[in-house]
Amino acid sequence: MMAFAFRKGLQVPESTVMMLYQLDLTDKDATGARDLARVHNRLAELVSPAKPETIWLMAEESHKGSWLLFLGRVKLIRKMMLVAISSLVALIALSLSSYINNENMVASMFDMEGTRLLYVQAILLAAAAIGASFSALFKANSYVTAGCFDPKYESSYWVRFVVGLIAGIILTQLIPIDLKAVADATAAQHRGTEISQAALRITMALVGGFSANLVYKILDRVVETIQSFIAPPATPAPDNSTQSLALQVRLQELEQLTSVSLGILAIQQKLTSDPDITPEQIHLMLSELTDTVTLSRHAQS
Incomplete structure (x- = not known):
């Protein structure tokens, strides 16, 4: 990789060259392995995007001296x-x-x-x-x-x-x-x-x-x-519009039922809290509840 970098005119740091020159490949201790890894990593980064394997392969083929x-x-x-x-x-x-x-x-x-x-x-x-x-x-x-x-x-x-x-x-x-x-x-x-x-x-x-x-x-x-x-034609996807409409109607009915229940509960609480309430007042509250239900139905339709 060093020779490849020199041939390509790449700027190789002096520290990398000195480290490679001083590297003892016969040294099997941790220091030698660490120095070898550092030199390899620096050179691999320097010659990138070229790969070390490709560089080695072309160098080996050059040394063979084939006529082709x-x-x-x-x-x-x-x-x-x-x-x-x-x-x-x-x-x-x-x-x-x-x-x-x-x-x-x-x-x-x-x-x-x-x-x-x-x-x-x-x-x-x-x-x-x-x-x-x-x-x-x-x-x-x-x-x-x-x-x-x-x-x-x-x-x-x-x-x-x-x-x-x-x-x-x-x-x-x-x-x-x-x-x-x-x-x-x-x-x-x-x-x-x-x-x-x-x-x-x-x-x-x-x-x-x-x-x-x-x-x-x-x-x-x-x-x-x-x-x-x-191949048979693909079956069309089911139309969800009918289901959506039915669900919407169901939700509206549920809201209406909830409103009526709340109105009846309010009348019941009124009767409990005020024993002296007159029939006219009860009739008035029921009329208001009926009007509310009627308006709600008209709004939904």
């Missing part, structure tokens, strides 16, 4: 570069064959057989491999450049590559696309330009290899469309 080192100091990059170059050479070589023509490239794989089918599928696989390797290289190179490439994700790039090959074949052979309509629409936008349907199919294979996620979304949309015809 010019393709990159990460083994995955070198392998993927070889795959991309091989795919490009295969695409050019296969295009020289007489089997690769507009008629064969437009035809479906179910309408061909033998050598003709083999050549067509091979060139489509080569185009898909170019797209898949280009996508993987572009993504991996961004991590390598930043110094944060993690070797544990190496298998995911190969999975992405294989999925790209499958997506290229699916997009060009298994999904029905009217290439003639696409070519005519493209030619209409660029007047006087003739669009080759064979080139469109190869381009579709390359796009499928580059973006397998696109093919996944297309298939997922097809599944959703078919499912909408097969």
Whole structure:
């Protein structure tokens, strides 16, 4: 990490350099372990976002002195570069064959057989491999450049590559696309330009290899469309307006009953506290209670 920081022109504190110089790796006591941890933490923070493992990996590959080192100091990059170059050479070589023509490239794989089918599928696989390797290289190179490439994700790039090959074949052979309509629409936008349907199919294979996620979304949309015809329609949610209205009426009745009860209780207390109350006064209180109930009903209606 110290050499990496110096090569990158980073400012390394003198205390860290001196601590590393004075560090005795053979010292097994607590002091040596503490100093080693301090140096490591300071250098890891200094070279961030680069990871110590990536720096060590590239240093080890540089020391091996492989003749393929010019393709990159990460083994995955070198392998993927070889795959991309091989795919490009295969695409050019296969295009020289007489089997690769507009008629064969437009035809479906179910309408061909033998050598003709083999050549067509091979060139489509080569185009898909170019797209898949280009996508993987572009993504991996961004991590390598930043110094944060993690070797544990190496298998995911190969999975992405294989999925790209499958997506290229699916997009060009298994999904029905009217290439003639696409070519005519493209030619209409660029007047006087003739669009080759064979080139469109190869381009579709390359796009499928580059973006397998696109093919996944297309298939997922097809599944959703078919499912909408097969699955029973969802039952509508019950209408809560009737229940809400009934609850509101019930609450109003409860309020009305409470009001009447309080009125009767007030009359009862009046009779208890005043034994000399006259019938006219009792009649007046009952009339007031009746009027209150009547007004409450009118307000609710």
